[in-house]
Amino acid sequence: MSLETPRTHYTSQIDIEQIGDDKVTVCGWVHEVRDLGGICFVVVRDREGRAQITLVKKKIDKEIFDAARKLVRESIVAVTGTAKAEGKAPNGYEIIPESIVVLNEAESPLPMDTTGKVDAELDTRLDSRFMDLRRERTTAIFKIRHEVLRAVRDFLSKDGYIETCSPKVVATATEGGTSLFPITYFDREAFLNQSPQLFKQILMSGGLDKVFEIGPIFRAEEHDTRRHLNEATSIDIEASFLDHFDVMEVLEDMVAYVYEQVIENEAASLKALDIELSVPKTPFMKVPYSQAIDIVNAESEETVEWGGDLGTVAEHTIGEHVFKETGESHYFITDWPTEIKPFYAMPYEDNPLISKSFDMMHRTMELSSGAQRIHIHDMLKARIESQGLDSDGFDFYLRAFKYGMPPHSGWGIGCERLVMTMLSVENIRDTVLFPRDRKRLSP
């Protein structure tokens, strides 16, 4: 009822003391063949590690020995035998094989080195992602990414957030008409959604109270930097009867929890990446925008006037300032000028030039944006129009504000940037299996 030689263990699961003389079968890639004449070592690699297969010419069937010597690197094998303690081998054991079945032979030469001895360029690695993933370092990133998403959902589910799915094919831009990929939707024009923003707000009117979504977002921005993608994974929440301070607390607690869980559950992956992670201390420092520009103007060569956006130099200057003061990488910039935030950010009642908005920053880049939202229909409609947008296109959204919309707040955080800053990854493309950018549409 199964493959002829079913796997009994991952290479990391074989415990010599427990297993005794029981047969084991490991399945994986031929990582290395060392033929020393009288003895031949074959290293088999699977997702969880490596196993040494030891063949002593005098003690083993000639046919198996000869076959082992001729194994082609990166071929797929199933090795059955008994495990013996061997201190010098990976995981402290070696396997004395009874059979080595080649399940799929690899061609050679290989399109890319996977031993880690030769460093390949990013583009080469992405072109041959199936080879790149055979490097321990690459797999470690994606194991950690899995754990990040698991921990995020765990945290939010336990806090009463309901997972929702918003449509990716939409008729209207979320935040104006730029940066959209057009789709031919049967005989109509549609777009790929930039953000679940409008939909998660509608759900607040529907009474779902607290929701989260983790899904793809699409931005047709032309930039080609190491921090931008045209298709990314966004982690979004929206919560009723909470203000911007409340959801900042949710965000910082969630980030701290995610770090904790990665440290607890992905120790081997962190070790493979040679990273010692520590949990960010909460609460994160809050720097009001007006104070942030003072820091930039005092400590960098840039000048930012009140109302101006913060560029890369500004972000770095503030990040270094906060790091010197607190020893922490994460912080908030709060109370942004209303005009440079999206139309749905709620202005302060006593000073409408400033909004109840925030960015959550890492020392090296922006991670998240959020705000208390406008929940008053007429104010929202006026804000849409004051940004030069046609409020008719937002009718499906504005209707939800007329018949009982609670005060609400929320944020979105990029999954890739969260992983990237956690692991000090240089290029965001290294945190996505099959990245999409201005130039890359394949694989």
Next chain:
Amino acid sequence: MSLETPRTHYTSQIDIEQIGDDKVTVCGWVHEVRDLGGICFVVVRDREGRAQITLVKKKIDKEIFDAARKLVRESIVAVTGTAKAEGKAPNGYEIIPESIVVLNEAESPLPMDTTGKVDAELDTRLDSRFMDLRRERTTAIFKIRHEVLRAVRDFLSKDGYIETCSPKVVATATEGGTSLFPITYFDREAFLNQSPQLFKQILMSGGLDKVFEIGPIFRAEEHDTRRHLNEATSIDIEASFLDHFDVMEVLEDMVAYVYEQVIENEAASLKALDIELSVPKTPFMKVPYSQAIDIVNAESEETVEWGGDLGTVAEHTIGEHVFKETGESHYFITDWPTEIKPFYAMPYEDNPLISKSFDMMHRTMELSSGAQRIHIHDMLKARIESQGLDSDGFDFYLRAFKYGMPPHSGWGIGCERLVMTMLSVENIRDTVLFPRDRKRLSP
């Protein structure tokens, strides 16, 4: 640091014995106002239930009493007061208010009835999803959908599956050129992905061993039925060194686990839907295709020749047959003719006309398709070409089979159909917050 009147409890969380004379604040929608002259009852609704606010004219401040009588239905209020036992009220308590703050007044008339007294048409409900969600029945479906996804991830994560994300913007069709939505990707043509199939297979070559993905898929099919969507959520797995029987076992165990978890964690939602759920018995019955068509030919007026696909009547006939025999709704149809399955399904070595493929069925419809896949490069390339496809377009995929591709198997199951069949929902659109079909692109 928070909204002026922060919520202390959901309506379902107030425990009279525990709370004593402590102040409570509930926040929500004005569900009902019953003004009996000397006494006025206001029912406030939130995601978790309802609370009765009781105002006795003689005992309460005139201003509050008069304001309460004039509350507009579906307005947003925050009510602060003390809770007293009241057997006839929802959750066994009533709140004697000290303040009722209107946070956002609703317009009237409302665009849709939400009391459940009037049944609205599906289209009306979808047009005003923000109103529809205020019906207990609608919210119950989405709470259960959340739990289904949570349970799926929990099951797969514990079984060693790594969550991965494949791109939604792709250059090549997964299974031929039909049914694709074209995108303008900068100056190039691209498509919305129909399925993560090719990408999850590439990851097997990369050694991720066992992966899952839950994400949107897009099919430009013109059908307009109660079982089809143009944008849906697919739950996909792919696993190395497992055959089709192994992954059928994963699938049936996962479905049973999901039912178990929904029963355990969503009892209130099931009650709201008036559904008594029982866990499907595993293993599910396996009906080989050849036997399935015998059943159709014997028990229905349709005739299916060997090699023909199974339509709705055929599926129902087989479903009823299995249900009569086993009392169970779930079963597999296995061993399909190779020609009517996608190119990547592995033919049996001893009879290549039949493939190691399966559909997992519910009595009422197909839920899932899967197979052991072809892992041999040349065989796969020949199969692609024999289906009239251009293998050059699959180069990014075929390369992954040349340099060490393990035997592997997998399946995909539609999240919406899983929820739909579990809850006996008539129309698949009722399981999606904002469905996309031939006609619907908004909200």
